[in-house]
Amino acid sequence: LSCGVVIVAAGRGERAGSHAEGPKQYRRIGGRPVISHTLDLFVNWQPARRIVVVIHKDDEALFETARAAALPAGDRLTVVHGGATRQQSVLAGLEALADEDITHVLIQDAVRPFVEPAMLERTLAAFHNGARAVLPAVAVADTLKRADANGNVAETVSRSGLFAAQTPQSFHFAAILEAHRRASVSGHDDFTDDAAIAEWAGVRVHLVEGSAGNVKLTLQKDIAMADQRLSHGLP
Numbered sequence: 001l002s003c004g005v006v007i008v009a010a011g012r013g014e015r016a017g018s019h020a021e022g023p024k025q026y027r028r029i030g031g032r033p034v035i036s037h038t039l040d041l042f043v044n045w046q047p048a049r050r051i052v053v054v055i056h057k058d059d060e061a062l063f064e065t066a067r068a069a070a071l072p073a074g075d076r077l078t079v080v081h082g083g084a085t086r087q088q089s090v091l092a093g094l095e096a097l098a099d100e101d102i103t104h105v106l107i108q109d110a111v112r113p114f115v116e117p118a119m120l121e122r123t124l125a126a127f128h129n130g131a132r133a134v135l136p137a138v139a140v141a142d143t144l145k146r147a148d149a150n151g152n153v154a155e156t157v158s159r160s161g162l163f164a165a166q167t168p169q170s171f172h173f174a175a176i177l178e179a180h181r182r183a184s185v186s187g188h189d190d191f192t193d194d195a196a197i198a199e200w201a202g203v204r205v206h207l208v209e210g211s212a213g214n215v216k217l218t219l220q221k222d223i224a225m226a227d228q229r230l231s232h233g234l235p
């Protein structure tokens with residue numbers, strides 16, 4: 001296996017509200033930018049041959065500051081500019097790996113700084129068992145309700161067999177590059193994760209156990225909780 005990593009960080013983070021430190025991937029948790037924590041995990045992960053970080057063109061200076069706060073990645077790290085949607089940003093990252101000698105790629109949201117190495121090992125094990133697409137996910141624990149237009153419960157939805165998808169989502173490189181390119185030229189631009197693109201392209205996606213701690217920082221409160229967790233050693 002020869003693994004590439006794409007970390008997407010070109011979003012504007014509007015749901016977290018605006019902040020002097022910039023979009024949420026540059027907010028400080030535990031004293032340094034969110035993305036510097038995410039980067040460290042993959043810089044430390046031996047199988048990562050190349051790491052591509054996809055940033056917004058206006059965030060060059062923010063990213064340089066974050067990179068300086070992370071472990072040195074040397075010439076393993078490439079930075080490219082993203083697009084208007086997450087899907088476009090991922091494709092830009094994949095294209096940057098197209099001429100490299102990569103067999104598999106892990107696609108990671110910059111705003112998930114708590115990936116556990118054990119999850120990455122489960123992903124590698126799935127690849128060794130022949131999987132071409134691997135999705136870390138956790139079984140849904142809450143009881144689910146569908147609401148009607150008046151804010152009342154319309155029905156209770158069975159949670160049996162339902163999982164919440166996390167990242168990194170990982171793929172046979174040529175398969176996901178082809179699927180992404182095909183989605184892009186056929187005008188499918190509303191996929192919210194890469195597993196959905198693999199599914200659309202007919203690639204079977206294998207589930208592995210995610211982790212409850214591998215949260216996505218979306219809202220201001222998520223950033224505050226992540227900061228508490230790192231600053232005070234909370235679980």
Ligand code: C5P
Nearest residue numbers: 008009010011083084085086089110111
């Ligand atoms: O917006 P959302 O929370 O789904 O973003 C998930 C990840 O995708 C974030 O790390 C964000 O920076 C990235 N993204 C991107 N390019 C976009 C939109 C989101 O790289 N146009």
